[in-house]
Amino acid sequence: MNQMKTQPVFGLIVNGTLGAVTMAWMTNKQIYVMERNIRHYDIRDPLQALQFVSILPRLARHGLDLRGLLEKQLVIIDVNELQSKPWSKLAQRQEDKRLAAAQQTRSEEAVAQDRGSDGAEPERI
Numbered sequence: 001m002n003q004m005k006t007q008p009v010f011g012l013i014v015n016g017t018l019g020a021v022t023m024a025w026m027t028n029k030q031i032y033v034m035e036r037n038i039r040h041y042d043i044r045d046p047l048q049a050l051q052f053v054s055i056l057p058r059l060a061r062h063g064l065d066l067r068g069l070l071e072k073q074l075v076i077i078d079v080n081e082l083q084s085k086p087w088s089k090l091a092q093r094q095e096d097k098r099l100a101a102a103q104q105t106r107s108e109e110a111v112a113q114d115r116g117s118d119g120a121e122p123e124r125i
Helices: 046-076 089-115
Strands: 009-015 018-027 030-033 040-042
Touching: 018 046, 040 046
Parallel strands: none
Antiparallel strands: 009 018, 018 030, 018 040
């Protein structure tokens, strides 16, 4: 399995002086998001600020490790194969319409093949 896909992803949620570190990861093709027992920090409290700051170097090291993995993957991957997709709702609707039209075309072609080249209904037994 691709090593990049198995690495955890961290996030920081903040509201003023309050913050929380979150994490998501993938195991067995299932993505998990940590939503319970999240450690909250209030950086107005010196002890909590110190605890929060002590996490940052570990996250920075993890980021460097991820960068190394990514650079190894980019050597293997043809960058031209990677095309980003727009993620707006409009783009998703357009993609849905395009896929539905393609499915309709395939269905019509299958029906036409069933009827044969002369356009007659197939003989039923």
